[in-house]
Structures are given as structure tokens and as C-alpha cells.
Amino acid sequence: MVHKKIVTYFEEHYSKSPTLIKAPGRINLIGEHTDYNEGLVLPASIEKGIYFAVSGNDLNSIRIETFLTQPEKIEFQLNSHHNPFNSFWGNYFKAIIEILVSKDYPLKGMDCVFGGDIPIGSGLSSSAALCCGFIYAITKVSGKSISREKIALIAQEAEHKIGLNCGLMDQYAVLFGKKGNAFLLDCKDLSHNYIPINLNGYSWVLVNSNIKHNLAVDSEYNKRRISCENIVKGVQKSRPEIKSLRDVTLVDLNSLVNVSNSIDIKRAKYVIEENDRVRQMIKVLTLGDALAVGEILRKGHWAMSIEYEITTTELDTLVKIGEGLEGVLGSRMMGGGFGGCTINLVQTDTLDESINSLLQQYKDQTGIDAEYYPLSIDDGVKVFE
Template identity: 45%
Template sequence: MLAQNAAAFFQRRYGYTPLLVRAPGRVNLIGEHTDYNGGFVLPAAIDREIVFAVGLNGLNTIRLYSLDKDEAYDQPLGDGPVQPGQTLWANYLKGVVAQFQQRGVVVPGFDCMFGGNIPMGAGLSSSAAVECGLAFALDHLLHTNLSRLELARISQRAEHEFAGVQCGIMDQFAGLFGQADQVVRLDCRSLEYQYFPFDSAAYHLVLCNSGVKHSLASSEYNTRRQECEEGVAQLHRHYPEIKSLRDVTLPLLEAHRAELRPVVYRRCRYVVQENQRVAAACDYLVAGDMAAFGQQMYASHAGLRDDYAVSCPELDALVRIAESQPSVLGARMMGGGFGGCTINLIPAAAVAEFIATTTAAYQQQMGLSLETYQTTIVGGVSTLLPALASN
């Protein structure tokens, strides 16, 4: 339905048939704030998505249209590269264009209409979906034949330079490399990856949206990154081989605790332990021990709450409510923090009861209504129509 609506709207507005592309959101089962520290993550693409209708227009103008905002934005193409502007949603798309231009690609005028059902501010990587979807579409339309990894890098750099968020590559990687009924462990330093099967029929991932927009996430995200870099710089003085927290063990960190500011020590301790949790969680997946996997999720949330300090009262309440239900195997906050969703691992038969119980308890404890999303793990960014579109 999303694709049909986008195609019809595009046809009416611009008068020709577009290329259609779908770009999924993502969940991250475990491994939060480890990606920009050279560590491990375990994401999957999900069936919440943004659909793009894109075509070359033969003009010297990029015409963007957000279906969700019902807002248009035109960007004339001059002699120089595209620059950020005041319209924030357009910057994510313009950032992608700028990355193509930096690679020597001449980007002609095009039309891009997009909209979707990824909740904004819920930690499901709507921004990465916007970036990856357009990058994938332009690669098709301009015949640049870039690899999915290069498209992920383009999308990541767009967020760095045009949105001001120094994100790691996990979100973009998950959106482009997702496979149905698989989670992918990504080594964020080497970019090596391995798929692990996830039985979506037996176990469901239910997202609980706290209803709190993570307005602090961008600024605090950059602060956390700086704190981790401070810890690495201090340890690097003693051990030149240490390039990131990926290289640090808990005993080594403990040995130099007195040299670190207390807040920096806590940030580093969380990241080192979280990398260990990802490794353990993958072992449990292979062994089919989903209860043990869930315990790693609970431990992850405790670290995010206490050491990394990116949780909030609403997220903590949702995890406590989950822990109080014996059927729930694991739960934790997900995403940048300060709001957004918790991710909950639940046997399929217990999902309905979990949603009813959690919704009632959240209303009673926090006075807030609860949105929940049952997700299916799907494939990464793809075209929905094979034909290229141009005017």
C-alpha cells in the first residue's frame, strides 16, 4: 500500500512513472553504542520501512517531497556541491547527493518522493533508512554500480556531514545487508560480518515505544563518543596498540582506573562489557539457548542505564515491567537513548498477554499510553519495480 500510494502520488505530481525502492528500519538485538568504538553489534532489518519514488527529471533542480510531512523542498543544482540548509529533513537526502558528488559523480536533476511507517524518534533508524533508500535509488538511476558497503559508507557520511551526528555504520549496514529471518553480527572495525538464524515463528521481537522522543540523543551521543575517545587516548599512552575500546580488556581497564575520570571509566567499562555480551549472545543463538540470550539483553540495559547513562525513567519502567513477567526472556532499551523503544524477546504464544499486561502497567505506573510493534525480520534495501525511471 505504501508503494502504491507513493507511485500514484508521484505520477500525479510529476507526470511519469518512478523507480520504487523500499528501505527498512532496523532493530539491534544487542550491542548498543559499540559501533563507533570499533566493536560488535547484532542488528536485523525489520518490516517497518520507508518507500521512495524516484526519477530523473531532465531539469537542473532536485525536487524533494516528504509524504509524511506533506512538504516540498527544491534544491537548484549549481556549479558547486550541494550544501546543508535549514530544512532538516531535506538535509539527510542532500547529504547523500553531496557524497555522490564528492566521488566525482555528476548528479542530474531528479524527483524524490518518500514516506513510510517507521516511527520517528523511536530508535528504529528512520534517518538511516532515508539515506540508504536514496543512495540505493541513485545508484540504480545513475548506473554507478556501487557496492552495498559503499552505499552504507555514503549514507553514514551523509549523516555525519549534513545532520551533525557522528554515528557508527551499524544502522546503514543493517538496512542494506539485512536478510529475512537472520540477524547479522557486524565487526564495526573490520566490517566482517556473519549471519545467525533467528526463529521468528517461535520467538517474537516486540517493540514498546516509550512515547518519549529522544531529543537529547544527538548531543549526548557525541558527548559519549568524546568520553570514550578520552579513555582510549589515556590507555594508548601506555599501550600504543590500543586504537579503540575494542582493544581493551576489563582487567586492563581496571588497572588504569585511577588515571581516568570516573565518568570516562564508566563509559569505557560499559563498552568493553557490551562487546563481551554480543559474543556471548551469538554463542547462545548457535546453542538455541534463548533464555540465556535474553539475560544478556537485561544485562545490556543495566549497563546502558547505570554506566553509559543514556536511559530514562520511561525506558527503565518498561524493562522492569518486562522483567516482572516470567514469559519474557529479555528486554532492553534500544537505540541512542533518552527515549524511543525497548526491544523484548518473547515466545510467540505469550505475545498477546505481554502486550496487554505491559500496556496496562505502563499506564498505571507512568500515566502514559503505550504503542507496541510486532516486527518481522526482513531483507535489506531493494527495488520494488525493475524499470529505471527518467523523464
């Protein structure tokens, strides 16, 4: 187990017994690209995560080592200066430390070793787990708590500093997840509640297309956000009370057909209808209607493919193959887009047969070896015993 290796390494190199923090990855059942439009999302935290072994030191510095991609060690002085580093993850930690310094948070010297089993670039929000887990670890060493709501905002600000203008869904899912439940978040007012996942006889499975994405480098994410903002500005000319796409209706959208960019119109339509799919998913999960859940997954995927244009040929291929397999009730791309995983609802008693057939057909059609991960819904960020 990766967390045991991290603890053992920490004890061998720092001669202390650390506190171990787990920050989970997250899936999203439905509700993609709705969060930054003040819409509805339905994520859940999972058992895969990033683990942080941490302990205080007397060196007036924060020393960090990782097994996340390749071994590397970086060090930050508490005056926010740091030695040069090459790791992508170092930029997240640098941003977090700078934000905490700007807020006069009482940082203390800390040693940290981290690693995990979230596949990087697969759409499981490894960056949110990285940021939220690191901030939470800092609070455990410093002894000064920060509310989970504020941790989410700091983590979001850190992502913004390195170039990804993300919403708050990932951070909230990582921080507030609850075992066995989906997490309904209203991104307009950040109210939330839990939706039990009661689909007996069915399993959630992630299939990694092994097409990697990096949204902070790829500006396509931000282009879609701009499209949504353009539509809001257009509607505000006749309805100035509108603040976000959440309050825009299809009637409002139709009124802009002759005056707005057609691509912006198409993308806004996707977001409005995706909010409705979240509402529908809550109902059918509550009813335990697995067939209806699968149908919503499929509709959500093809809307992302055709209207929001954020899938890839490989992801579309995975979904098409699943549509032809009897044991797969529904699939869709999950995450920001342009790579990553599909989330699949699969009949449990045929799971091995269905997934093996899916992987083989994908290999035959694309030449790519996909991977799969059975899912278990778990708790949010916590001290891991």
C-alpha cells in the same frame, strides 16, 4: 499500504511509473555504542521502512516530496544550490548531494516522492534508512552504481555533516540485512556474517515508550564517544599499539582507576562488557536458547541504565514491568538512547496478553500511552516489487 499511496501520488503528480526503492529500519539485538569503538554489533533489518518512488526528469534539478512527517516539497539544482526549506530531512539530502558533487558523481535530474512507516525518533534508525535509501535511489536514476560499502560511508559522512558522529552499524544493517537473520558486524574491519534467528515459539516485539529523541541535537551521544576516546588515550601511554576501545581489556581499565575520570572508566567498562554480550548472544541464538537470550537482553539494559546512563525513567519502567510478566523473557532499550523503544522477546502464545498487560501497567505508572510493533526480520535496501 504506505508504498501504494506513494506510488499512486507519484503517478498522479509526475505522470510516470516510478522505480520503488525500500530502505528498511533496523533493530539491534545487542551491541549498543560499540560500533564507534570498533566493536561488535548484532543488528537486523526489519519490514518497516522508508519507500522512495523515483524517476528521472529533464529539469536539471532534484525535486523531492514527502509524507514522512507533514507534506513538503524541496528542490535542489544539480549545481548543488537549493531553495530554502524547513524540513529536518532536507538537511540529510542536502548533505548527500554536496558529498556526491564533491566526488564528481554524475547526478541527473530526478523526481522523488518518499514516505514510510518507521516511527521517527524511536530508535529504528530512520535516518540511516533515509540516507541509504536516497543514495541507492540516486544510483538507479543515474545508472551509475555505487557499492553498498561506499553507500554506507557516504551515508555516514552525511550524518557527520549534520552533527551526529555515528559509527557504521546502522548503515550496514540497512544495506546488508537478510530476511530471517541477524547481521554480525565487526566494526574493526567491517567483516560480517549472518546469524540465523531460530527461536521457534517466541516473537520479537518493539514497544515504543513515546519518549522522542534527536541525537543530532542532543550532545550526550558525542559526550560518551569522547569518554571512550579518553580511555584509549590513557591506555596508549603504556600500550601504544592500542587503536580503539575494542582492544582494551578490563585489566587495562583497572590500571587507569587512579588516573582517569571515573565516569570515563564506567562508560568504557560498559563497552568492553557489551562486546562480550554480543559474543554470548551469538552462542545462545545458535543454540536456540530463548531463556538465555532474554537474560542477555536484561543485563544489557541495566548496564546501559547504570553504567552508560543512556536510558530514561520511562524505558527503565518498561523493562521492570516486563521482568514481572511471565510471557516476557527479556527486554532492553534499543538504539542510541534517551528515548525510543525497548526490544522484547515474548512467548508467542501469550503475546497479546503479555503486551496488553505491559502497555496498561506502563500507562498506569507513567500516564503515557505506549505503542507496540510485532517484528519481522526482512531484507536490506532493494528495489521493491
